[in-house]
Amino acid sequence: MANEPNISYGNEEESSYIRKRLIAFNAEHVPENLSSRYEEINLTIKDDSGRVIGGLLSTLCWNWIEVEILWIEESLRGLGYGTHLLNQIELIAKEKECTFIKLNTFSFQAPEFYLKNGYDEVAVFKEAPTGSNHYYFKKDLF
Numbered sequence: 829m830a831n832e833p834n835i836s837y838g839n840e841e842e843s844s845y846i847r848k849r850l851i852a853f854n855a856e857h858v859p860e861n862l863s864s865r866y867e868e869i870n871l872t873i874k875d876d877s878g879r880v881i882g883g884l885l886s887t888l889c890w891n892w893i894e895v896e897i898l899w900i901e902e903s904l905r906g907l908g909y910g911t912h913l914l915n916q917i918e919l920i921a922k923e924k925e926c927t928f929i930k931l932n933t934f935s936f937q938a939p940e941f942y943l944k945n946g947y948d949e950v951a952v953f954k955e956a957p958t959g960s961n962h963y964y965f966k967k968d969l970f
Contacts, residue, residue, distance in 0.1 A: 862890040869893065871916055873900075873909055884913040893921045895931035898938075910938070914945050921969055928968045935961040 838846065855863040866889055873882040882900035886893050895917060900909045921929055931947070933939055934957075943949070947965035956962040 858890055865890050869917065869920060871913055873913070882909050882913065884917055886917055888921075888924060888926065891925070891927045893917060893924075893926050893929045895929060898931070910941060911945060918967070918969065927970055928966055930964070930966045932962060932964045935963070939963045939965075 866887070869886045869888055871884045871886075872880050875881050881904055883897070884895060884899075885897040886895045895914075898910060898913060900913075918929060929947075930950075931942065933942060939949070939961075942963075942965045945967075947967045949963055950966045951964040953962040
C-alpha cells in the first residue's frame with residue numbers, strides 16, 4: 829500500500845487542473861463527435877420593465893442537457909412560466925440532438941411540477957437534507 833497521502837484543500841488553479849485532467853480522460857472514452865460538446869445554456873424571463881422574474885440555467889454535455897437551476901419569482905409561480913422554460917430547453921435540446929434532459933430537485937421545491945411536465949423520477953435520496961428528500965429526474969427526448 830502507498831504511503832499516507834498528503835491531502836489538503838485545493839486552490840482554484842489545482843481544482844482547474846484536476847477538472848481538465850478528468851475532461852481529457854473522459855474525452856478518450858466517448859464518441860469523437862461528442863467529446864467536445866460542452867456548453868452553458870441559460871434562459872431568462874423578464875417583465876415589461878426588463879426585470880428578471882425567472883430563469884433556467886443548464887449545461888449541454890455530450891448527448892444531454894442538465895438543468896441545474898429553474899427559478900420563478902415566488903409571486904408568479906403557478907402561472908406557466910416554469911413550463912415555458914422547460915419547453916424552450918427541450919426544443920433547444922432537440923435542435924442540438926440531445927437524447928435526454930436530466931435535473932434534480934428537493935421535496936420542498938418542485939418534484940410534482942417535473943412529473944406533470946413529463947419527467948420520470950429515476951432516484952430519490954431520503955432525508956437529504958434532513959426532513960426532506962432529494963429527487964433526480966430524466967426526460968427522454970427521442
